[in-house]
Amino acid sequence: MNDNNIQHSIIQPDPWASLRAFTPARIALGRTGTAIPLQEVLQFRMAHAHARDAVHSLLETETLLSQLQAFSLPVHLLHSQASDRHEYLQRPDKGRRLNEASAGLLSSPGDNGTQEGIAIILADGLSAKAVNSNAVPLLDVLLPLLRQASIELTSLSLVQQGRVAIGDEIGQLLNATLTVVLIGERPGLSSPDSLGIYLTYHPQVGLTDEARNCISNVRPGGLSYQAAADKLFWLIQEALRLQLSGVELKDDAGSLLTEPSSGNGDLE
Numbered sequence: 001m002n003d004n005n006i007q008h009s010i011i012q013p014d015p016w017a018s019l020r021a022f023t024p025a026r027i028a029l030g031r032t033g034t035a036i037p038l039q040e041v042l043q044f045r046m047a048h049a050h051a052r053d054a055v056h057s058l059l060e061t062e063t064l065l066s067q068l069q070a071f072s073l074p075v076h077l078l079h080s081q082a083s084d085r086h087e088y089l090q091r092p093d094k095g096r097r098l099n100e101a102s103a104g105l106l107s108s109p110g111d112n113g114t115q116e117g118i119a120i121i122l123a124d125g126l127s128a129k130a131v132n133s134n135a136v137p138l139l140d141v142l143l144p145l146l147r148q149a150s151i152e153l154t155s156l157s158l159v160q161q162g163r164v165a166i167g168d169e170i171g172q173l174l175n176a177t178l179t180v181v182l183i184g185e186r187p188g189l190s191s192p193d194s195l196g197i198y199l200t201y202h203p204q205v206g207l208t209d210e211a212r213n214c215i216s217n218v219r220p221g222g223l224s225y226q227a228a229a230d231k232l233f234w235l236i237q238e239a240l241r242l243q244l245s246g247v248e249l250k251d252d253a254g255s256l257l258t259e260p261s262s263g264n265g266d267l268e
Contacts, residue, residue: 054192095163117154119176123162127184171203201245
C-alpha cells in the first residue's frame with residue numbers, strides 16, 4: 001500500500017461530503033482521528049498563500065493601458081497618495097486620495113457647473129490580480145450596453161494603490177455625473193481574484209459608503225461578466241433616472257440575476 005492509499009484509508013469521511021460538489025467553501029472536510037486530514041491542511045495553506053500573494057500583486061499597467069485604449073475613450077494613469085504597497089496597507093486614508101501629480105492631470109470640464117457622463121475607474125484595491133484578470137472582460141460586455149443606450153462616457157482611469165473612495169475625487173475633478181469603480185476585493189481563501197464594482201451618483205470628496213451601490217464577486221468562479229454587466233447597466237439607468245445611488249437606490253431588477261454573488265463586498 002503506497003502513501004496515498006494509507007492516507008485515504010485513515011480518513012473518516014464527513015456525511016455531508018456530497019455538498020462539496022456545490023461550493024468551493026471548505027465544508028465537510030472529514031477527519032483523521034481528531035484532526036483535519038493532511039491533504040486539507042496543505043490545501044488550506046496553499047489557498048492562504050494565494051490570498052497573500054493577491055494582496056501584494058501589482059497592476060499590469062502596460063497591458064491594461066493597451067487594452068483600455070481599444071475602447072476609444074480618454075485613458076488616465078493615476079496614483080494615490082500611498083507611495084507604495086506598504087504605505088497603502090498601513091494608511092488607508094492615503095489610498096482614498098490622488099497624489100498631487102495625478103490630481104493635476106485631471107481637468108474639470110464642468111467649469112460652467114454642468115455635470116455629464118460616467119467616469120469608469122479601475123483600481124488595484126486589495127487584489128490587483130482581480131483587476132488584471134477581470135476588469136477588461138467585464139468592460140467588453142458593459143460598454144456596448146451603455147453605448148447602445150446612448151449613455152455618455154467621460155473617460156477610463158487606471159489607479160495604482162487606490163481604494164474605493166478615490167473614485168469620488170476623480171469623479172469630482174472630471175465633473176462626472178456618476179462613477180463606476182472596478183476594484184480588487186479583499187481576497188478570500190477560495191477567491192483571490194474577486195472583482196468588486198461600486199456605483200456612485202454625483203461623486204464628491206467626503207461621501208461615505210452609504211452613497212454607493214456594490215456588486216461583488218465578479219470572476220469566472222463567481223458572478224459572470226454578463227450577469228454583472230446586466231446588473232450594473234440596470235443600476236446605472238436607475239441612478240440616472242432617479243438622480244441618486246446608495247441605500248436610497250433599491251435593487252428591484254430581480255430576475256436579471258440568476259447566479260449567486262457571495263463575494264466579500266469590501267468597501268475599503
